[in-house]
Amino acid sequence: MPDIDIPARPTPASPARILARGVRGLMMPHRIAMALVALAGLVAMVLMMDWSWLPAYLPRLWAGLGMTLAMLGASVVFGFLIALPLGVAQVIGPRPLRWLALGFCTVIRGTPLLLQLWLIYFGLGSLFAQFPELRETWLWPYLRQAWPYGLFALTISFAAYQGEVMRGAFAGVPYGELEAARAFGMSRGKVFRRVWFPRALYRALPTLSGEIILQLKSTPLLATITVTDLYAVITRVRQATFLTYEPLLFLVAVYLCLSAVLIGVLRWMETRVPQHG
Structure with missing residues (x-):
């Protein structure tokens, strides 16, 4: 039997190489023009608008940013932990469990998040x-506050959307790979940990990145x-200062920065997550 050349698995790019690649991409002419336009708009915004309110409200803004990031991180982590069994149940679960998982994802994905938030809170x-x-x-000192209900609503929303993504990712892993792992003597749990879950996560990670950005905007x-x-x-701030554009533009800038950081981190993670465990 002739020898078959198996292509070597590509090694993940180093952070320095990824940074150099990103810098080269930013130096393209159209992106330089867009950056200059954005810089001109930023300078005009700083010089022509009233920002005297910012130092006084900076501690509150930091606290609000901390709450936003805490709710985002907790809802993504807990939601992903719920999404895994939702995805598995829809692929290999018994029929009642499959219908239950499908019904949960359908109801949550088919209704507005604002409506879910109000129903849960009120x-x-x-x-x-x-x-x-x-x-x-x-429990009562926590249940009388609003943030547990908000966290619960964000968590089940993320779980429903990501559960459907994981369903497609689990179903997309070739069945032959799972059978080959079983033929090597792996238990079902080890097949899931070493083959099925890593392959599904590798497929779902780009969509997961988009869902996290959408979660931030929610x-x-x-x-x-x-x-x-x-x-x-x-x-x-708007109610106290009677300013409209300055606080909203500040909020736009913060969300743009957060989104850029998240996109960079998630794209770096895509290069580090292995296809197999």
């Missing part, structure tokens, strides 16, 4: 308040249930 919040036994436990909805995130602080 519905569960009012329901919990009717139980005196609950108000005497250690966090301002928390202000509608009195969670003091970055958007809520900016709203109070």
Whole structure:
């Protein structure tokens, strides 16, 4: 039997090489022109607008940014942990469990996040308040606040969308690879950890990156249930100073910076996540 050349697995690019590649991409003529236009707009914004309010509100803005990042990080982590069994159940689960997972994803993905947020906050919040036994436990100081309900709403929303993504990723892994792993004597759990999950994660990571950015842009909805995130602080600045454009443009700049950082980190992760465990 003739020898078959198996192509070597490409080694992940080093951070320095990734940075050099990014710098070369930024030096393209159209991107330089866009950067100059953005710089001119930034200079005009700084020189022609009123930013005297910023130092006084800076501590509140930092606190709001911390709340935004905390809600984003917690909802993404918890939501992904829920999305894994949702994806697996829709691929290999028994029929009742498959229907239950499909129904959950369909309902959550088919209704607005704002509606879910209000139903959870006003519905569960009012329901919990009717139980005196609950108000005497250690949970009540947390349940009387708004952020647990906001976190729950963001978590199940992310879980539903990412659960559907993971369903497609798990289903897209070739069945022959799983059978080959079983033929080597791997247990079902080891096949999942070493072959199925890494391959599915590698397929789902680009979409996961997009879902995380969308999750960041969903966090301002928390202000509608009195969670003091970055958007809520900016709203109070507008009400107190009677300024409109300056606080909103500041918010735009912050979200653009956060999105750019997240995109850079997630793209770097795409080069580091192996296709096999």
